[in-house]
Structures are given as C-alpha cells and as structure tokens.
Amino acid sequence: MLKVKLVASKEKYEEIEKELKALGIDIDDDSEFTLSEDNTFIDHLTGKLEDSFHRINIDDVIYIESLAHDVLVHTSEAIYRIKERLWQLENLLDPDKFIRISNSVIVSKKAIKSIKPALSQKFMLKLKNEKIVDVTRSYYYIFKDKLGI
Amino acid sequence: MRSIASVIILFFALVVFVSLLIAAYYLIYKKLINKGLNDPNNTKKNIPSLPSFILAAILTVIIIYGIIISVSAIISRNEENRVEPPICSYTEIDLDKEDNEKKYSEIYSISENTGYDKYEEKINDIRFTYFISESEYDTYHPSFIVFAEYTGKDKILHRGVNGTFYYIDNSLIGGYGYAGGYGTNILCFIGDASYECIFELEVAFYNTHTKSEDFTEGAAAVETLRFVVD
Numbered sequence: 549m550l551k552v553k554l555v556a557s558k559e560k561y562e563e564i565e566k567e568l569k570a571l572g573i574d575i576d577d578d579s580e581f582t583l584s585e586d587n588t589f590i591d592h593l594t595g596k597l598e599d600s601f602h603r604i605n606i607d608d609v610i611y612i613e614s615l616a617h618d619v620l621v622h623t624s625e626a627i628y629r630i631k632e633r634l635w636q637l638e639n640l641l642d643p644d645k646f647i648r649i650s651n652s653v654i655v656s657k658k659a660i661k662s663i664k665p666a667l668s669q670k671f672m673l674k675l676k677n678e679k680i681v682d683v684t685r686s687y688y689y690i691f692k693d694k695l696g697i
Numbered sequence: 698m699r700s701i702a703s704v705i706i707l708f709f710a711l712v713v714f715v716s717l718l719i720a721a722y723y724l725i726y727k728k729l730i731n732k733g734l735n736d737p738n739n740t741k742k743n744i745p746s747l748p749s750f751i752l753a754a755i756l757t758v759i760i761i762y763g764i765i766i767s768v769s770a771i772i773s774r775n776e777e778n779r780v781e782p783p784i785c786s787y788t789e790i791d792l793d794k795e796d797n798e799k800k801y802s803e804i805y806s807i808s809e810n811t812g813y814d815k816y817e818e819k820i821n822d823i824r825f826t827y828f829i830s831e832s833e834y835d836t837y838h839p840s841f842i843v844f845a846e847y848t849g850k851d852k853i854l855h856r857g858v859n860g861t862f863y864y865i866d867n868s869l870i871g872g873y874g875y876a877g878g879y880g881t882n883i884l885c886f887i888g889d890a891s892y893e894c895i896f897e898l899e900v901a902f903y904n905t906h907t908k909s910e911d912f913t914e915g916a917a918a919v920e921t922l923r924f925v926v927d
Contacts, residue, residue, distance in 0.1 A: 663730050665723065665747045688746075697730040697744060 551576035555584035555640060578631060582640065589642040595621050595628025604628055606645070610659040610677050612637060614652040624677055647694050649673065650684040657695070704766060711758050722750050784834075785862040785870050787841075787888030787896070792881060805885065807844045822849035822918040823900060829926060839887035840926050847882045847902040849918055856880030857901035857912035857919075862894050865925070870894060875912045877901075890926040897923045 551574045556564050564583075565575055577594055593604045608623045614634045621628045632640065638648055648654045655673060664672040671683040671691065683691045729744050745753070790805075805828075809815065813828035827843040834840055847853050856879075861872035880902060888896060901916040913919045 660734060663727070663734055665727055665730065667747060667751065669746070669748050692746065695730075695734060697733045 549574050551579040551581070553577050553579045553582045555582060555588055555590055557585060557588050560585060580631075582636060584640065590640045593621060593628075593630050593632070595630045597626055597628050602626075602628060604630075606641070609646075609656050610675050611653055611655040611679070611681060612646075613654075613681075622677065622679070643694075647691060649687050649691055650682060651686070653681050655681060663697070703769075707765065708762065711762055715754050715758050718754055719751055722754075723747060726750070783870075783894075784889050784891040785894055785896075787860050787873070787886050787898075789858060789876065790885040790887060792883060792885055805842045805887065807846075807883075810842060812838070813842065816924065818922060819848070820920040820922070822847060823902070823920040824848050825898075825920075825922040827922065827924060829924070834889070834891045836889075840890045841888050841896065841924075843886040843888075843898060843922065845884045845886070845898070845900040845922070847918055849902070851902070851904035851917040853880045853882050853902045853904060853917065855903035855906050856884060857903070857916065858884070858886075859899040859912065860886070860888070861897045861899075862890065863897065865893055865895065867895070877912055888926075893925065893927040895923060895925055897921060 549572060552568070554561065554564060554568070554575050564585075568575065568583075589606075591606050593606065593609070595602050595604045604621055604623060608625070610622045610624060612619060612621050612630075612634065614620075619630050619632060619634060619637075621630055634648070634652070634654060637646075637654060641654065645658065646654050646656055649671075655675065659676045660673050661676050661678075662674045664674070666672060669685045669688040671688070673681050673683060675681065726744065726747055733744075807826050810828045812832060813830055816827050816829070818825045818827075824846045825843060826846070827841060829841050830838060832838075855877065857875060857877040859872070859875050862870040864870055882902070884900065886898065890896065899919070899921045901912050901919040903915060904917045905915060
C-alpha cells in the first residue's frame with residue numbers, strides 16, 4: 549500500500565485522510581512522499597535520538613543541518629536525526645520562522661542571537677545555543693532580503 | 698603635484714581615510730542589522746551591504762585621487778609654463794647730464810631711500826654706497842641702487858664700468874661688458890634682479906681720457922663691489 553506523509557491544516561486533515569484511505573493510500577509520517585496543503589507547514593518533526601523516536605516541537609528547533617548522509621535537528625536540549633532532506637524541509641517549514649543560509653543549514657529566525665558581517669559577502673550568525681553558523685555567498689542576498697537588513 | 702613624495706603621501710592618506718571609513722561603516726552596519734534582527738518591524742531595507750560599501754568607497758577614492766592628481770598635474774604644468782624668464786640688468790644714470798636723466802637721478806638719494814636698506818663699503822679711494830630693496834621684486838622700482846664715489850685727490854675725467862650678475866653658487870648669469878666715457882667723481886647705477894643673485898660692479902676712475910683696451914690700465918682708482926640681491 550502506498551504511504552504518504554500528510555501536511556494539512558487541522559480542519560482539512562481528517563477529510564483528506566479519509567479520501568486518501570478510500571483511494572488506498574495510507575498516512576505515515578515516515579513516508580518518503582509528502583502531500584502538503586498550500587501555506588500549511590509542519591508544527592513538529594519526528595527525530596531519532598539514540599534508539600528512540602521523539603516528537604520535536606518546531607518552536608524548539610534552533611537549526612537543522614545536513615551532515616554527510618544525515619540531517620540533524622539542533623535544539624537546546626539535544627541533537628536529533630531526522631529522515632527528511634533539507635530541500636523537503638525548505639517547503640515544509642514556515643518561511644516566516646525558518647531561513648536557509650547555506651546548502652547545508654536552515655536556521656530558526658528567532659534563534660539568531662546576533663549577526664556579524666564579514667568583509668566578503670558573508671554573515672556569521674551566533675545562535676541561542678552559542679553555535680556560530682555561516683550565511684554563505686549563495687544565500688547572502690536571500691538572507692538580507694528575508695530579514696530586511 | 699610637485700613631487701612623487703606628495704603623490705605617495707596623498708595615496709597613503711586616502712588609504713588610511715578609506716580604512717577608517719570602512720571601519721566606521723562596519724560598526725554602524727553591524728548595529729543596524731542587529732537592530733533589525735531584534736525588532737523586525739523596525740528594519741530599514743536597502744542598507745548597503747558591507748562589500749558594496751567597500752567597493753563604492755574604494756572606487757570613489759580612486760576617482761577622487763585621479764581627479765586630484767590630474768588637476769594638480771595641469772596646475773603644475775601651467776605654473777611651469779608661466780614661469781617668467783629671470784630679469785637681471787642694470788643701468789648707469791649720468792648725474793652730470795642736464796637732461797631728463799638727471800631728473801631721474803634726483804629720485805634716488807645717496808643718504809637715504811625709503812623702502813631700501815642702506816650699506817656702505819669704502820675700498821681704498823672709492824666709497825660704495827648701495828641700497829637694496831626691502832620688498833619683493835616689482836617692475837616699478839629698482840632692486841638696488843649703487844653710488845660709486847671717488848674720494849681721491851685727482852680730477853676725474855673718465856670712467857669705466859663693468860657689471861656682472863652671478864647665481865648664488867657663483868655661476869655666471871651674464872655680464873654687460875665694459876662701458877666707459879666722460880666721468881665725474883660720483884656715479885650712480887640702478888638695477889633689477891627678479892630672483893636672488895650676486896651683482897658685481899667693477900668701477901674705474903681716470904684722471905686722463907684713457908683709450909686702453911684694458912679699462913683698468915692707467916686708472917686713478919679701480920675697485921670691485923660685490924653684493925647679494927634677494
């Protein structure tokens with residue numbers, strides 16, 4: 549049976565779920581396929597820490613990075629491994645709350661503590677967990693535009 | 698621009714200026730973007746990015762530097778072209794002539810001339826009294842006035858004069874050669890020098906009407922005065 553991850557508003561979730569089931573499509577948060585409603589974004593992620601799965605509230609996320617074959621979600625408490633790829637997350641995460649700053653990093657806007665400009669086309673962001681991540685040249689103007697700086 | 702040193706000094710001054718400007722903008726920019734981060738409603742768009750500002754500052758300074766150098770070069774070239782040839786000349790005023798020249802000679806006094814420093818030098822039978830202008834060279838007043846007075850006992854019938862100008866390093870500017878003729882006990886010369894130089898005046902007084910090639914031959918008195926005109 550085909551399985552999809554469904555991202556929809558609460559009002560429409562059950563209705564779409566019923567219709568999908570009628571079509572023989574099952575809902576599964578671990579599926580590689582995602583069916584999402586326009587302007588609806590996920591409010592949580594499912595992450596693996598050691599051998600157990602955890603529900604990660606999206607507001608707790610500081611940044612998400614892609615490291616080799618893993619995608620890691622950094623919160624103030626722990627670092628979780630998730631299945632989604634960064635390009636998928638870019639569409640699933642609320643762009644008002646998250647911003648991609650390089651090919652391998654998405655940061656939560658509210659987790660940015662300070663911005664340090666570099667002489668070249670780069671910014672260095674100090675995050676709430678004291679980590680420093682770079683806004684790379686490719687994302688420099690996108691970042692400036694989205695933050696209105 | 699008068700020298701390469703000035704160009705280099707100007708260049709480094711501009712480099713320092715740009716560095717300070719960039720440092721100041723860096724601090725302002727950092728403050729503004731962090732202010733915008735903490736208060737998204739208060740953000741001001743279109744803050745020029747640091748690389749853009751650096752590029753603009755460097756280009757502006759290069760243009761300013763180019764303009765300054767070009768203008769300086771043009772002004773300098775014009776100044777060089779405008780340099781007037783130096784003037785060094787003198788003439789003798791015959792005090793005995795009963796014509797206009799005598800009237801001109803009455804302008805200058807052997808005792809005092811306003812605007813001139815007075816000097817006296819007595820060499821054997823000739824007393825030189827000379828005056829050097831206190832002010833810069835101008836075309837309306839002589840730079841110097843010289844009186845050469847024979848103080849000996851002979852009756853002077855003839856005179857010989859030879860005036861020469863030298864640079865301060867004693868290299869020759871030019872001479873006017875020997876001049877002579879009917880003479881009296883006192884001679885007056887006026888001269889111009891548009892820049893600092895040395896004037897040498899050789900005067901000979903004769904008690905005969907000499908006709909020798911060597912104007913010092915048979916003279917009752919021959920002396921040379923030398924002074925700096927500045």
